[in-house]
Amino acid sequence: xxPTRWLVGRFPTLALARRNLSRATLRSALAITxxxxxxxxxxxxxxxxxxxxxxxxxxxxxxxxxxTVEPDPVFEDGNLSNTELSDGDIDRIxxxxxxxxxxxxxxxxxxxxQTQTGSLLFMAQVKGLENPGxxxxxxxxTIPDNWRRTIVIGSRVADQNDLxxxxxxxxxxxxxxxxxxxxxxxxxxxxxxxxxxxxxxVFVPASQFESDGYEQAIVRVDTTTGSVDAATQAxxxxxxxxxxxxxxxxxxxxxxxxxAFFGTINQFLIGVGAISxxxxxxxxxxxxxxxxxxxxxxxxxxxxxxxxxxxxISxxxxESTILGVVGAAIGVPLTxxxxxxxxxxxxxxxxxxxxxxxxxxxxxxxFGIVTALVAGLYPAWKAANKRPVEALD
Amino acid sequence: xxxxxDEDGFGTGTTGETIPTDAIIRGTDVVKEYETGGQVVRALKxxxxxxxxxxxxxxxxxxxxxxxxxxxxxxxxxxxxxxDVRLRGEDVSTFTDREQTRKRKETxxxxxxxxxxxxxxxxxxxxxxxxxxxxxxxKTRERAxxxxxxxxxxxxxxxxxxxxxxxxxxxxxxxxxLINDPDILLADEPTGNxxxxxxxxxxxxFDELRRDENVAVVTVTHDDYVAEAADRVVTLIDGRIRETxxxxxxxxxxxxx
Numbered sequence: 112x113x114p115t116r117w118l119v120g121r122f123p124t125l126a127l128a129r130r131n132l133s134r135a136t137l138r139s140a141l142a143i144t145x146x147x148x149x150x151x152x153x154x155x156x157x158x159x160x161x162x163x164x165x166x167x168x169x170x171x172x173x174x175x176x177x178x179t180v181e182p183d184p185v186f187e188d189g190n191l192s193n194t195e196l197s198d199g200d201i202d203r204i205x206x207x208x209x210x211x212x213x214x215x216x217x218x219x220x221x222x223x224x225q226t227q228t229g230s231l232l233f234m235a236q237v238k239g240l241e242n243p244g245x246x247x248x249x250x251x252x253t254i255p256d257n258w259r260r261t262i263v264i265g266s267r268v269a270d271q272n273d274l275x276x277x278x279x280x281x282x283x284x285x286x287x288x289x290x291x292x293x294x295x296x297x298x299x300x301x302x303x304x305x306x307x308x309x310x311x312x313v314f315v316p317a318s319q320f321e322s323d324g325y326e327q328a329i330v331r332v333d334t335t336t337g338s339v340d341a342a343t344q345a346x347x348x349x350x351x352x353x354x355x356x357x358x359x360x361x362x363x364x365x366x367x368x369x370x371a372f373f374g375t376i377n378q379f380l381i382g383v384g385a386i387s388x389x390x391x392x393x394x395x396x397x398x399x400x401x402x403x404x405x406x407x408x409x410x411x412x413x414x415x416x417x418x419x420x421x422x423x424i425s426x427x428x429x430e431s432t433i434l435g436v437v438g439a440a441i442g443v444p445l446t447x448x449x450x451x452x453x454x455x456x457x458x459x460x461x462x463x464x465x466x467x468x469x470x471x472x473x474x475x476x477x478f479g480i481v482t483a484l485v486a487g488l489y490p491a492w493k494a495a496n497k498r499p500v501e502a503l504d
Numbered sequence: 505x506x507x508x509x510d511e512d513g514f515g516t517g518t519t520g521e522t523i524p525t526d527a528i529i530r531g532t533d534v535v536k537e538y539e540t541g542g543q544v545v546r547a548l549k550x551x552x553x554x555x556x557x558x559x560x561x562x563x564x565x566x567x568x569x570x571x572x573x574x575x576x577x578x579x580x581x582x583x584x585x586x587x588d589v590r591l592r593g594e595d596v597s598t599f600t601d602r603e604q605t606r607k608r609k610e611t612x613x614x615x616x617x618x619x620x621x622x623x624x625x626x627x628x629x630x631x632x633x634x635x636x637x638x639x640x641x642x643k644t645r646e647r648a649x650x651x652x653x654x655x656x657x658x659x660x661x662x663x664x665x666x667x668x669x670x671x672x673x674x675x676x677x678x679x680x681x682l683i684n685d686p687d688i689l690l691a692d693e694p695t696g697n698x699x700x701x702x703x704x705x706x707x708x709x710f711d712e713l714r715r716d717e718n719v720a721v722v723t724v725t726h727d728d729y730v731a732e733a734a735d736r737v738v739t740l741i742d743g744r745i746r747e748t749x750x751x752x753x754x755x756x757x758x759x760x761x
Contacts, residue, residue, distance in 0.1 A: 412622075415608065415612075415614050416608075416633065416680075417609020418634075419602060500576050500582050
């Protein structure tokens with residue numbers, strides 16, 4: 112007996128089911144397509160989302176052992192107070208977190224950025240920083256060591272406005288300065304959740320600012336010798352003993368918040384993807400109902416010849432499950448292909464799949480098959496419970 | 505809905521003269537009603553029947569007379585509304601659906617008027633079909649091959665139904681009905697779509713089966729030719745048996761048209 116024959120003998124239901132599907136090729140193909148779309152939607156959203164998350168998290172890499180300190184503004188009698196950190200505050204932070212580097216950040220309100228042709232860069236933010244090289248790598252150009260008269264811009268500012276090192280931007284900060292700067296460097300993309308929103312920012316040397324008010328300070332601890340937790344607590348003790356004067360946040364915490372937030376978003380998106388599987392389920396249920404109606408008399412014959420109801424149910428469920436399995440089998444390589452493209456675009460390595468990302472591919476496959484199986488149950492049950500007499504009329 | 509002892513079971517038409525004691529299936533005062541469009545239709549109004557091994561019974565009558573209903577009851581595809589139907593002494597109304605299905609598989613072979621061969625299966629696979637779930641593929645294949653050879657289709661094993669003529673399909677259908685070694689063969693218009701020569705072959709095959717394997721053949725037919733070949737003709741009119749004609753030993757004669 113040849114192997115095919117043996118298989119048919121061993122799993123007659125599957126063999127019959129496969130042949131039955133081949134009878135309505137187009138219909139089967141459409142049902143399979145629906146499953147493929149569902150599996151790909153779930154898998155690609157999952158792996159793509161994970162790649163996106165990795166990409167965003169990379170931006171946090173330079174911020175290990177880093178905390179941000181911001182004044183906690185008070186709104187009282189129509190006046191906003193405590194909006195800035197003074198030089199004195201910066202010194203106190205430095206003393207409290209001894210051994211830590213404190214980098215004050217200017218975030219002036221009402222700053223405008225213009226190209227040389229006069230068009231406004233609405234989206235760009237202006238920030239004053241002493242040394243961006245502490246946190247960022249340059250994509251084009253170099254960040255000067257002794258940085259005083261040039262500017263460094265984020266990747267999105269550069270990409271959206273076609274800017275590169277050597278171009279000039281005119282920056283106007285109310286009450287501070289209004290002059291043109293040469294771009295020294297464009298930073299590596301950091302992702303939109305990066306601390307300081309680097310991609311959308313034009314960094315101006317802190318020395319350009321005359322005022323001693325800072326909107327934020329970055330506290331950086333060398334984690335081999337100190338602890339960012341200890342520094343955070345020390346700053347809290349120094350400033351917030353009686354009331355909340357400053358907010359201290361560890362970037363690591365922000366990272367965790369981002370991860371949690373992103374997890375929620377990704378699950379929502381996968382839920383949306385799962386809706387396409389719902390559509391697939393409807394398609395399969397329809398396919399199977401039509402098949403059951405079309406083959407009513409044939410099923411009646413099976414019943415007349417002594418096939419129990421269970422056998423008829425197995426046969427039709429096997430058919431719908433095969434649709435699911437084939438759909439999943441086609442969907443997986445497609446999903447991985449799409450995932451590789453996304454990985455390449457976001458992470459620069461097509462094979463940078465994460466375990467979590469691959470798990471979504473598995474989830475897609477499992478959902479695809481289970482959906483198909485469940486969708487086949489009702490038509491199968493209906494066909495099996497038709498009395499053979501009626502079916503044969 | 506069980507047997508009704510108050511009524512005289514032999515009231516309409518009688519099969520009195522030759523009741524063998526080893527009947528395969530026997531019905532007494534069988535009534536079958538069903539509902540269509542809110543109306544109750546009485547398809548059988550109290551009939552008696554009895555099928556013994558190697559019987560050849562032809563059921564004739566105008567359409568709507570209850571022939572198909574009778575065939576469905578004999579084939580355990582349906583249950584009587586009242587009256588007593590016994591399969592080898594067992595009351596069929598007590599069978600669960602599962603038992604009924606099993607008994608059907610063990611006892612009955614169906615030959616449907618429009619064959620109902622499965623188009624995706626070859627002749628051989630169609631014959632194997634009733635036993636495909638039995639997981640005895642080798643045995644089933646041997647038996648199916650043997651049966652197809654017997655009906656003269658040994659050279660058509662791997663042909664699909666649409667590659668076969670009407671008579672060949674009918675013979676595949678008969679071979680299929682025999683795969684489970686039934687006691688009764690129920691044939692609905694077995695020669696309905698066939699020319700006379702092919703019809704003759706089918707009738708010869710029936711005779712052979714009765715002689716060699718004691719299979720009883722019950723056929724519903726409009727074809728007088730088939731009725732003449734039968735050794736008992738039951739005429740159904742309006743749900744009642746009007747006459748039973750016995751022509752025994754008929755299958756040894758040469759029935760000329």
